[in-house]
Amino acid sequence: MSKAPARTAFVPHDLTAPVAGAANGPLAGLTAAVKDMYDIAGSRTGGGSPDWLETHPPAVSNAGAVQRILDAGATVIGKTVCDEFFYSVSGANAHYGTPVNPRAPGRLPGGSSSGSASAAAAGACDFALGSDTGGSVRVPGSFCGLYGIRPTHGRVDMSGAMPMAPSFDVAGWFASGPGVFRRVGEVLLGHAQVRSPIRELVVLDDAFAQADADVAALLRIALDDMGDDLPEQRREPAAPGGLDPWRECFRIIQAGETWKSFGDFVTRHRPKLGPGIRERIEFASKVTDTQVSAAREKHVQARDHIRALTPPGTILALPSAPCIAPRIDTPAEELESFRLRVMRLTCIAGLGGLPQVTLPVGTIGGGPIGLSFIGWAGGDEALLALAVTLSRYCGYAA
Numbered sequence: 001m002s003k004a005p006a007r008t009a010f011v012p013h014d015l016t017a018p019v020a021g022a023a024n025g026p027l028a029g030l031t032a033a034v035k036d037m038y039d040i041a042g043s044r045t046g047g048g049s050p051d052w053l054e055t056h057p058p059a060v061s062n063a064g065a066v067q068r069i070l071d072a073g074a075t076v077i078g079k080t081v082c083d084e085f086f087y088s089v090s091g092a093n094a095h096y097g098t099p100v101n102p103r104a105p106g107r108l109p110g111g112s113s114s115g116s117a118s119a120a121a122a123g124a125c126d127f128a129l130g131s132d133t134g135g136s137v138r139v140p141g142s143f144c145g146l147y148g149i150r151p152t153h154g155r156v157d158m159s160g161a162m163p164m165a166p167s168f169d170v171a172g173w174f175a176s177g178p179g180v181f182r183r184v185g186e187v188l189l190g191h192a193q194v195r196s197p198i199r200e201l202v203v204l205d206d207a208f209a210q211a212d213a214d215v216a217a218l219l220r221i222a223l224d225d226m227g228d229d230l231p232e233q234r235r236e237p238a239a240p241g242g243l244d245p246w247r248e249c250f251r252i253i254q255a256g257e258t259w260k261s262f263g264d265f266v267t268r269h270r271p272k273l274g275p276g277i278r279e280r281i282e283f284a285s286k287v288t289d290t291q292v293s294a295a296r297e298k299h300v301q302a303r304d305h306i307r308a309l310t311p312p313g314t315i316l317a318l319p320s321a322p323c324i325a326p327r328i329d330t331p332a333e334e335l336e337s338f339r340l341r342v343m344r345l346t347c348i349a350g351l352g353g354l355p356q357v358t359l360p361v362g363t364i365g366g367g368p369i370g371l372s373f374i375g376w377a378g379g380d381e382a383l384l385a386l387a388v389t390l391s392r393y394c395g396y397a398a
Contacts, residue, residue: 009099010078011036013053015043018077021070021139026090026183028073030126033119037086037131038063039160039191046161048084048112049217050095051271063160065129065171065188072187077125078117084277085262086164088112089139089342090326090335091152094274095149099329104255104367105143107343110140113172118145120174127175127184133164134254134319135346141358142320142370144176146174147181147387151380153353156188167299168350178391182384194378196312198386201230206237207318214364218318218398219371222361229389238309243344245299249298250347255284256292275332299351306352307377315383316374318345320358324367348374355380357387362396 010033019040021027036046046053058363061067081096083089091114092098099118101109109118113130117140120128130137132150141148149172156171163169171188175181205221208216223233239246258281266281273281309318313317315345322341326334349356354377358370375383 007042008097009033009080009115009122009124011046011096011115011154013044013046014078015040015076019070021072021074021076023073025073026070026187027069030073030074030180031077032069032126033078033080033116033125034066034076035082035113035130036114037082038129038161040066040076040079043079045343047163048082048086048093049271051269052265055269058203061071061160061162062394063330064157065161068157068187069129069184072311080119081130082115083112084274085281086112086133087258087277087280087381089135090276091140097376099124099324101144104325106369107327108143108330110143110321110325112136113140114362117141117146117174117196120144120146120176127173127180130172130174131161132170132172134250134350135342137174137340138320138358138372139344141174143325143368145360145363145368146176147360148172148174148358149185149279149383150349150356150382151189152192152355152377155190155378155380157190163261165259165261167229169254170304177397178388182388185384189380193381194312194376194380195377196376196379196382198315198382198389199231199313200315201233202309202314202316203233203235204238204316204318204348205235205244205294205346206239206383207345208381210243210341211319211322214398215319215323218362218364218369218396222393222396223317226390226393238306238348243347246302246351247300247343247347249302250343250350252287252291253299255280255287259284259287276335302351303353306348306354310352310354310374310376312376312379315386318348318372318374320370320372321345324364324369353377355383357383358388359394360388361394362398364398
């Protein structure tokens with residue numbers, strides 16, 4: 001693997017030297033890259049924004065998730081590029097450039113944890129920390145051919161991490177192999193595990209309907225082939241009233257909370273925002289408390305429905321992304337349409353506060369595509385174990 005793809009994954013203000021972890025532990029001997037939203041003692045945290053970076057002092061301590069992997073023996077090798085203020089799923093950053101997608105050159109890596117996914121896919125590290133609010137691990141995991149997880153909301157320590165929309169923010173991680181992927185979970189996942197064997201599989205027809213025809217076909221073939229290791233399939237929609245009301249509910253709450261996180265900074269410092277980010281921040285500034293309150297009522301209804309669909313022992317199958325990674329030169333209007341399609345898929349676990357894994361099951365036209373499983377609240381470990389079991393099926397091509 002050329003070093004060039006790996007270099008594009010890391011921020012210009014990267015660590016001056018690796019941060020060594022404990023001599024012993026479950027992650028001893030492994031290397032990790034960390035999204036530039038997590039504090040690392042002695043270095044500045046930028047959140048994808050040079051203006052934020054310049055106006056904030058170096059961190060005095062490590063973020064909770066960073067400290068956990070260090071205590072478990074991992075060595076942190078660097079800080080990775082992310083979308084500005086985490087407000088995108090494309091992976092492009094107007095200030096630092098777009099990290100290379102090593103598994104699909106010429107295509108976007110997916111965001112906002114783009115650098116972490118790029119570093120892991122390039123083999124620059126054994127695993128990488130990202131975060132997921134509206135798909136920021138699941139989408140780059142799919143596009144870069146990686147194992148990735150959005151954990152149950154609240155299960156991984158988010159102290160020392162820049163917030164975006166706390167109602168949905170979670171830590172997450174990537175790995176190229178299922179074994180390391182699960183080992184990281186054993187370190188990062190806190191209490192509140194809910195143990196249950198997987199007894200039921202629901203294939204979300206409305207989610208599959210969002211995917212390109214070839215993507216949906218490949219993933220359905222994979223699911224059928226996995227039959228010996230999965231319960232019998234049952235098909236039904238996730239959202240009885242359609243996915244767009246859920247997507248809009250998520251969008252309004254996310255925007256309102258993002259403005260609370262960054263609005264004061266934007267108003268006082270007037271940072272130079274990149275295309276796409278600028279428009280979304282402007283939209284967030286205009287979202288009213290009344291709109292957010294109304295959306296929160298719908299959120300409660302959606303969460304109750306999603307969790308009723310996913311009791312302990314039940315998993316939901318869906319595409320991780322609706323398509324392979326768009327080309328880097330995709331026009332802005334097409335990217336906005338892509339974003340809407342993505343959010344119809346990612347809002348399901350986000351609104352439910354549920355864990356979701358993406359598995360690198362295959363490629364279409366040379367572009368990786370992921371198959372996702374959503375689990376019950378606290379069922380993260382069951383999903384990680386399932387990823388290991390199903391890893392032998394990865395490798396479909398079309």
